[in-house]
Amino acid sequence: MHNDKILLDHGSGGRASQQLVSELILSYFENPILAELDDSAILDFEGGNLAFSTDSYTVDPIFFPGGDIGELAINGTVNDLAMRGAVPKYLSVGFIMEEGLSLSDFRKILASMKQAADYAGVQIVTGDTKVVPRNAADKIFINTSGIGIIAEKVSISGKKTRPGDKVIISGTIGDHGITVLTQRESMQFDTELRSDTAALNHLVAEMIAVSEQIHTLRDPTRGGVATTLNEIARQSQVGIMLHENNLPIRDDVNAACEMLGLDPLYLANEGKLLACVAASDAEKVLAVMRRNEHGREAVIIGEVTGERPGKVFLKTGIGGTRIIDMLAGEPLPRIC
């Protein structure tokens, strides 16, 4: 690495690519499976159900308070696997880099990916690196795909929510989305907005250990809590009633949202989960969540009904009720 920049040659498949992989990338992600550097990784399984997921990360800016694109790329796919009740095991990583990306930025991203993977307990076992000319991409995009293992008794999906279930959120709403948006607009706030990016697989494992009545788990990323609950309402053909007074929203997030004319219910979260749990088990699940660092502020925000299937409602602070629809229009691009 004579130069402090990513060059087209780093994506050529030739000597410079080999060096980038063996001297830089492997130095962060080293493990026996990845080190094979063959066309695909070989994994050993005892059988059962696997979860398989993919996500591409294009967040702008690539570094933001509370995290960066690398940490996001690990946590996001770990969480997608965990939301099916799977134990995440193996990740692939695909980098698309713009010629001229600084190697020190790339190193920072690799280091936070490594740290996030270690925290989550996953191994990066296969990867790919492409470099495109200047202006053909913006700095760096990362795809991660992941494989997890699901225990036989676990069956969690967007289809399984039932009338009577309680809707739990693991913590405050909108932190990631508002952080990235205010950073991008170079807005200054007195308070410290921070992304909530976090791997939730350990939290999920603790929840599953105490209850077999967790019907649905989802992480409300793009489109936020409102869109995710709408998806669950449709998939399970149930109605969902939220209580505005119960929604946990940080004061500074609320303030920034008011200033920007945004609704926290539609902002992306990257370290939160929604759980639809049978009422009988809700308090038990809530208690175990609150003992985990990523669930300390967990709270019941609503309940599932058999009325108006496919719809989500909000009981407002002043006693009214309004429909909460999916995100539509007003796109917030490159939020994750």
Place this chain on the structure above:
Amino acid sequence: MHNDKILLDHGSGGRASQQLVSELILSYFENPILAELDDSAILDFEGGNLAFSTDSYTVDPIFFPGGDIGELAINGTVNDLAMRGAVPKYLSVGFIMEEGLSLSDFRKILASMKQAADYAGVQIVTGDTKVVPRNAADKIFINTSGIGIIAEKVSISGKKTRPGDKVIISGTIGDHGITVLTQRESMQFDTELRSDTAALNHLVAEMIAVSEQIHTLRDPTRGGVATTLNEIARQSQVGIMLHENNLPIRDDVNAACEMLGLDPLYLANEGKLLACVAASDAEKVLAVMRRNEHGREAVIIGEVTGERPGKVFLKTGIGGTRIIDMLAGEPLPRIC
């Protein structure tokens, strides 16, 4: 889809994203696993070894004679799995699209992905779609990751080539690379250069069925035959001797290479494989390859030696010998 363009809103995670997925993407890739539209796909396995691979595709132009970026994205990952002797089963697809990409182009890409997946016998079971603003990406990038199953007796890797092995190539060299390069430079040639993009998993299955002495399989994509053989020579710590007179190169590819000052040995192939096979089985493997449409022009191009481990040599047509190194410098970006 009122508009014939991809809009930022299609990547918002909200209503427009849902429509793009459910009305357009699912209409091509529909299968029960993908249709769940949960955070990850659930796959059932009986145990054993899995192959796991990922690749991002950034080829420019996205349509070229013989294929397009969609077909490439399916075949490339199918081939990476097949090169470990795996039977490819499940793919994930991650799209990163530039705002303004025409929906008709996207439909063409989806259709060729569907066709390629059907031909290869793989299912697309999970996916992700991101849209970035104009000029933050160039038209479309596609990541595919794949899972395949490896039969117990199969053990094929870049490390297993042995002195005495024959080096077989499944057909002509450089077709994909030269096609993309000449298209990009809008060069006109009298002859019909075409990409060789093809799924090789059925060919590999037929080869494995007749021989347990296939030590290494690799598809010589970026960096070409020269770079791939260098990788094998290093991983297996063997020398490789190629015979220039045996290298199958189309006349029009040779002519275009001469005009552009390029060596076909360094050009990408997207539907070819290199096999290092014990001499005792080489003719048997060759015979079965030649009966497959993707191996009709298969030929032995060299042999493996115990001398000069890690190096690749070419015996030239006039009797000399020169070292064939990895691709270095002269990057050819966005070739796949």
